[in-house]
Amino acid sequence: MGRYILGRLLQLVPVLLGISLLVFAFLHLIPGDPAVTMLGDRATPDQVEVLRERMGLNEPLPLQYLAFLGNLLRFDLGTSIFTGVPIIEEIRLRWPATFELSVLSMLIALVLGIPIGVIAAVRKNSIVDNVAMSGSLLGVSMPVYWLGLLLIYLFAVNLQWLPPSGRIGVDVGYSFKPITGFFVFDALIQGDFKALSNILSHLLLPALTLSTIPLAILARITRSAMLEVLSQDYIRTARAKGVLEFWVIAKHALKNAMLPVITIVGLEFGTLLGGAILTETIFSWPGIGKWIYEGILLRDYPVVQGGVIFVAVVFVLVNLLVDISYAFLDPRIQYK
């Protein structure tokens, strides 16, 4: 097992190298001088030259890449050209917001998605199944941007039940002092329940919006995995033995159907943890996604570069964890 994990970690090296090369290439090979693009319609040639020098754009491309890679190895993603804040520092500030949002979205997706999938499989071709599956098709295909605005208009503008956006209200925000940046955690350890309910109410709409796609995918995957397992011989055997139908589904079928589901959970969770650009932007959620969007708006190359690398690395790491978890779920899988 230890050797397997080590091997997998080593496999990360070429993957990360590929990511860094792609990110570097995207930003440097698109037409137009990054320095001109960043400074905009009023830059003088002198200013462009100063910025080119600062960004190291005057070096030959391969040298620039090597320098970039060298910094990367030292976890130095550079600093934002505009704000001067180190990229690593900005990620540290923004990631807790994304993390909280991802966890709640994933929870919603799991709590609703798996039961829906199981029910749909057990009641195959029933009305329940058809409704669940067409609903999930809708969930996958609904544009997040549109759904987010819809929820805001319904729950924040018309009904006024929930706040439209942000992580914490203005008034509560004055008294609440974050410690770790994980607001839910901070409010809990400070016993500040007024802040906690305010924070959770802010979390709900973006989390719901963000959960639709993973929820729908989970429901569909669970259904098809369950269908496959339910047709297996050992299920028939279990039924023949007189095992209660509940236990057949819950113990014999569901556990064995979990493997593909876990894979999807990993993929989806990895995506969520990298920040959701549209959802975070719509809900003014100060996480990684909104940060990357800000970087794109300002054409802040180091921010976009650092952001994309971070997202990619998180994705790869979460999926590594998923692969390792297979061993625990399915004893037939042996790692050598």
Next chain:
Amino acid sequence: MQIIRRFRFIFLAALTLAIAVMVANCGGSPETTTSTPADEAAAPAATGALVYGAGGQPVNLNPGNITDGNSIVAQTQIYDRLVGTEPGTTELAPGLAEDWSASDDSLTWTFNLREGVKFHDGTDFNAEAVVFNVNRWWDPEFEYGYRAEGNLYEIWTDLFGGFKGDEASTITDVRAADEYTVEFELAQPFAAFPAAIASGYFGIASPTAIQEAGANYGTPSGTAVGTGPFVFEEWRSGDRITFSKYADYWDEGMPKVEQLVISFVEDPAARLAQLRAGTLDFTVDLTPDQLPEIESDPNLEALYRPSFNVGYLALNPAYEPLAKPEVRQAIAQAINKAAIVDAFWGDLGETDPHFTPPSLKEFQSEGIEDYKYDPEAAKQALAEAGYPDGFPLDLWYMPVSRPYFPNPKPIAEAFAAELSQIGIQVNLQTKDWGAYLEDRNTPPGFQSFMLGWTGDYGDPDNFLYAHFGPGATQDLGDYQDPEMFDLLNKARVASETSEREALYQELDQLLHDKALRIPIVHSQPLLAKRTSIEGWEPSPLGSEAFTTIEKS
């Protein structure tokens, strides 16, 4: 059996919930409590604090080291400038300097400072503080400029020619003549100097605070200390900046609210939704298509910021057919500006024959009548100029949206349709924004292109010299016109306002006749506020201190 059968789905649901929590815990989450938000978490009406919805977070709070509007808005709350502007206009008004004057040779500017003003950190505002701030922007060797750490102060060279030691630098010295008098020495007369130093970039910061914070000054984790109406409290990156009222503000009775929050909301649709939900009190830079929604909500009110920009169509005389002024004039005549502006901007844009925006009216020639839309006459003029069958023309449109051209492509298509009527075969072109800006200046440049400008300060010099002055005509094939340059230079150095007005009026007429950059539109940014907010007077310059705003 029957009972179990009946409840099996509830059991199943409970089981999967348990699995879900376990899986989530494997993810290492510290807060996977069952998060069912409480009912009492209703939309928090922002009581007390005034909440402004900005289109993004500031780049920094370090004066002089910014070029973007979001930074200027935030800095305007914290810092005063030497010279301010009258609310809602570009007219200069006393700021930290009570009055100012130029010497007879127009080379020395003297600013008499307000006495008894203190920075938010309790230190004294005086001439030394001003000199300290100017040196940060102007002197590359200045110890507290932190240029090695990445501060560029590029806007300084935009407005004042260059840094200390550069030949092109407008100023040659800055000194404290006494505790409350600052003097600037200029290399050549520059009549717009007070207007330029009044621009939103150049707030005066506390030298003590800068020295203590070092390169960290003005970043989210640093401080920002000025003499302005609001004291900087906290900057949560990506989220908000909070301010409190500065009790000892020199303008007595101001500001009118105790607390101010600038909330960063990049998406215009999200900004409007928040305004309607009441979590924002006022916001800016909405899109024209949002106007009906604002008007439909009884709690909201739409406002227009007076225009201070120009969107233009440039015709490059380096392209042979466009070398003749008659051809350029014919093009101006063939484009129905009024109809295009009405179609794409509605109430949010106006068209006139001037390159400078309406708020600089006193510098415009009243006698100019705009080219009358007349395709027949234009075709005739084209034939007389030797192009009876027209000619092919590359027309470049911007790949990005700007306030002066919110959707460049359909606007360019409208131009193309108009020009085809007089026989000009328009070939629409665009490329990546960076390349667009760069290549238009690379000889021979674009044959014709769309671009625009938003002014920095309330003087025509900022519009005209930047587009028609020596060195500013690269994108017009390095067009040289001694008469035009001469007028610009004279207006730049003339000390009497009446003389400058006359010169700029003459220039206005000349530019109209030359039709090099045809002004298409002066657009007004769309703003909105809740009706509970009163006293907001938007400045044409793009930002204003929120001192007079009251919230009920």
